[in-house]
Amino acid sequence: MGNRIRVSVLLASLLALRGAAFAQTQEGETKTDVQAELQRLREELQKYSAEVKQLQETVAKSTAKSDDVTTQGRVIYRSTCEACHGRLGDGKGPGSRPLNPQPRDFTTGNYKWRSTPTGSLPLDSDLFRTVSEGVPGTAMPSWKKLLTREERYAVVQYVKLFSPRFKDEPIDEPIAIADPPPRTPERLALGRTAYEKNKCGDCHGTLGKGDGPSAPTLKDDKGVKIEAFDFTSGVFRGGSSDADVYRTFTTGVAGTPMPQYEDPLTEEQRWALVQYVKSLLEDRGWFGYVFRKPTDPW
Numbered sequence: 263m264g265n266r267i268r269v270s271v272l273l274a275s276l277l278a279l280r281g282a283a284f285a286q287t288q289e290g291e292t293k294t295d296v297q298a299e300l301q302r303l304r305e306e307l308q309k310y311s312a313e314v315k316q317l318q319e320t321v322a323k324s325t326a327k328s329d330d331v332t333t334q335g336r337v338i339y340r341s342t343c344e345a346c347h348g349r350l351g352d353g354k355g356p357g358s359r360p361l362n363p364q365p366r367d368f369t370t371g372n373y374k375w376r377s378t379p380t381g382s383l384p385l386d387s388d389l390f391r392t393v394s395e396g397v398p399g400t401a402m403p404s405w406k407k408l409l410t411r412e413e414r415y416a417v418v419q420y421v422k423l424f425s426p427r428f429k430d431e432p433i434d435e436p437i438a439i440a441d442p443p444p445r446t447p448e449r450l451a452l453g454r455t456a457y458e459k460n461k462c463g464d465c466h467g468t469l470g471k472g473d474g475p476s477a478p479t480l481k482d483d484k485g486v487k488i489e490a491f492d493f494t495s496g497v498f499r500g501g502s503s504d505a506d507v508y509r510t511f512t513t514g515v516a517g518t519p520m521p522q523y524e525d526p527l528t529e530e531q532r533w534a535l536v537q538y539v540k541s542l543l544e545d546r547g548w549f550g551y552v553f554r555k556p557t558d559p560w
């Protein structure tokens with residue numbers, strides 16, 4: 263834009279000078295003087311155009327990388343994600359209808375699986391992780407084997423374009439996650455007490471099967487019925503390692519009734535809860551593994 267203004271200013275001054283040159287002719291100056299002046303101006307214009315061209319090339323080079331990534335991201339999005347997430351990123355793709363949970367609406371900027379605190383946008387690395395690992399137990403596939411690292415990175419950049427929040431809003435620092443403490447009977451007992459005290463069972467059920475008394479009434483922020491996670495179902499959606507569950511638990515699951523527990527619980531209580539909810543799956547023993555439900559993801 264700046265270049266265009268500079269070019270217009272130059273052209274305007276050229277025209278003015280040219281007019282002045284003709285005016286001078288009328289006042290008796292020789293034709294050769296005018297021609298010499300015009301030649302000089304022409305040369306200056308050429309020099310200036312060369313400079314503008316060079317400037318334009320520099321600008322083009324500096325943005326070439328991000329343009330390439332966006333184009334690549336768009337191509338991947340259209341061919342692999344659009345069927346569910348929709349052309350406009352609103353989660354209303356042609357394949358979205360029967361799905362529960364519904365594909366994410368990218369226009370809101372709300373993401374369930376983040377390393378950043380409640381209310382914050384996610385980091386690129388959070389989105390990259392979800393796209394790579396998928397969301398087990400839902401329709402969201404893992405793209406680790408189907409797309410290269412660069413392709414996954416490009417599609418993440420494209421997905422971010424659907425929400426204007428990524429342009430204006432600062433992203434909070436990710437929460438700190440210490441090394442997971444070892445499992446001890448005391449810690450498991452503390453987890454069990456915290457589970458009862460904090461009424462996790464109201465939604466998740468006393469035995470963590472997702473069948474608590476409030477479970478049938480739960481809806482997400484779009485008003486769609488949502489299930490309280492069944493801890494005995496196998497894989498955690500936000501990742502199954504102790505650190506993953508701790509992160510999900512501490513940053514909250516945005517857009518769902520799952521409350522945020524960073525404030526009310528101490529770090530020790532949160533680690534204890536992680537170990538306790540994970541133990542609910544293991545409680546099924548070999549019998550549970552052999553006679554699993556056909557819907558179980560493992």
Ligand code: HEC
Pocket residue numbers: 338339342343344345346347357361363364365366372373374375376389392393397400401402403405417418421499
């Ligand atoms: C078969 C349907 C389907 C396809 C194809 C699909 N997704 Fe998803 N995606 C989903 C569903 C369903 C969810 C919601 C999961 C949930 O809420 O637990 C989701 C969630 C997400 C999320 C949000 C995670 C969060 O933290 O909230 C991202 C990011 C995402 N998908 C990216 C992609 C990208 C990128 C592609 C293409 C490479 C893609 N998805 C292809 C169904 C799909």
Ligand code: HEC
Pocket residue numbers: 363374456457460461462463464465466476480488489490491497498499500501507510511515518519520521523535539
């Ligand atoms: C008001 C109901 C409600 C209460 C109370 C509640 N949760 Fe949840 N929780 C949910 C819902 C709904 C989800 C599913 C979110 C999703 O998958 O989209 C969930 C998801 C989770 C997850 C994520 C599992 C995954 O897929 O990665 C964990 C962990 C969890 N809850 C633990 C707890 C613990 C521990 C407590 C008590 C301290 C608790 N919740 C209290 C409703 C609740």
